[in-house]
Amino acid sequence: MTGTLYGLGIGPGDPDLITLKALKLLQAAPVLAYPALEDGDSLARAIIAPHLTTPKIEIAIRIPMTVERAPAQTVYDAAAEEIGKHLDQGQDVAVLCEGDPFFYGSFMYLFGRIAEHFPVEVVPGVSSLTACATALQSPLSARNDILTVLPAPLPSDILAARLRDTDSAAIMKVGRHFERVRDLISELGLTDNARYIERATMAAQKILPLADVPADAAPYFSMILIHKRGQAWK
Incomplete structure (x- = not known):
């Protein structure tokens, strides 16, 4: 049995705007992945920080803020590979996405790399x-x-x-x-x-x-x- 990848829409910024479903999956997943600045913090993680009740394995996906697509694509390739290793071991992985995962959300780039190989569930969120x-x-x-x-x-x-x-x-x-x-x-x-x-x-x-x-x-x-x-x- 492999783990399931959960793409969680966590809302636009107010921690209280996360859905009950996303909150339950967030707290249950042993592995947490989220986008982060190349050399700084993660807004997505900061949004859900009040809801973290237990330690988790964390994967910071550090996206370069460049106009060119190639650097970011390399980062998503590496993140998909790292996430895949946890899924292979039967561990569920929750990926955070500000707003809604499929409304200009960065999660779609992981979805495109992983959905053909592992179970994926996307939880919609309050969009910006x-x-x-x-x-x-x-x-x-x-x-x-x-x-x-x-x-x-x-x-x-x-x-x-x-x-x-x-x-x-x-x-x-x-x-x-x-x-x-x-x-x-x-x-x-x-x-x-x-x-x-x-x-x-x-x-x-x-x-x-x-x-x-x-x-x-x-x-x-x-x-x-x-x-x-x-x-x-x-």
Whole structure:
């Protein structure tokens, strides 16, 4: 009998937003794996730290923060091999994923390497998208609205075209692209309908008018929500 790989969505940052199912599997698994900065701490582990009740074998998957895909692919290859050894020995492995594992989640890269060889169960989590909408008290869409999720690193012409063709939009991964995205939103006449939030549900959560965000201060964990009616219920 081999172990089972559990991909646990642990929510956007507030430790209380983990699901009961993910919590039970987290506490039962003898092996814990999680993404971490190449030379620093792991946000995912910090989120679940209050829920750790027993010692575990821990695997820190140190992802290089580079634009090139190759370095990260090598890291995922090595992590999949290390996790596979534990699964071969009959040990269950819980892999942490901030937000939801299949919504821009890093877990999918391990899933693609392991699912053909071992049992895998994925537990959905509260995504950053829904967490931001709730914190902003801004429903994402209603009735027949089209909601578009846009990564901020996309070229400006693509972002503009998508924003023109949708009713509601969430712009993710804003970070260093903030000033360019803010200018684009202004050019499209959508500033009054745009809402900015960073680090949703975390202790450092911040909500600001778009115009008041310093040009170089938006972190990676920031999002801009836009609804062309101002609010979805209108």
